Amino acid sequence: MDAIEKRARELLATAYEADGMGGRAVVIRNPNQYMEKPDRRALGCIIAALTPPEGYVLVPVEPTEDMLQAGYPRNERIDDTFDRLGAWADMLAARPEVP
Template sequence: MSDIEKRARELLASEYEADGCMQLARMIRSGAVTDPVFGSVKIMRAMRAITAALTPPEGYVLVPVEPTEAMLQEIHLVKSFTGEAMHRRYAAMIAARPEMLGD
């Protein structure tokens, strides 16, 4: 199960849990509801829609707003950058990103 599918399952399970459907929420989280024969077709449609919404478009990847330590270590291979300069450059890169495809 991919990280995106896990996140989709958690989001959907949380909604069912909020409605008091604890057993169904547990089944969704565990992956027991995986096909239309066993599970609800509506649940599977919701899972596909949530997974699609969480999946970045082709050619894009998700990055954190603040760089991780590992990312900073990789940038540090360029000796001329200071820690502060790396943070500023990374922030500028994030600010320059397109909000949606075609922007």
């Protein structure tokens, strides 16, 4: 189970608990249990909503120190020869995982 599915399951389970449906929340949190069709559909919709479109990734609003370090050229001046796309790729590679 990836981080997005885990988050989707937790969001759906929390919503069920808020509605007094703790039993369904237990089922949602356990990927090995059978889920009814409406639950599978709801989970699929939440996963789709949380998944970035093809070619996009999630990044923090403010770059982390690791991202800044990865994007700044060591021993290079930032001038016309600076590889901005390469720096951006390095910064994205250094991004933290989505919690």
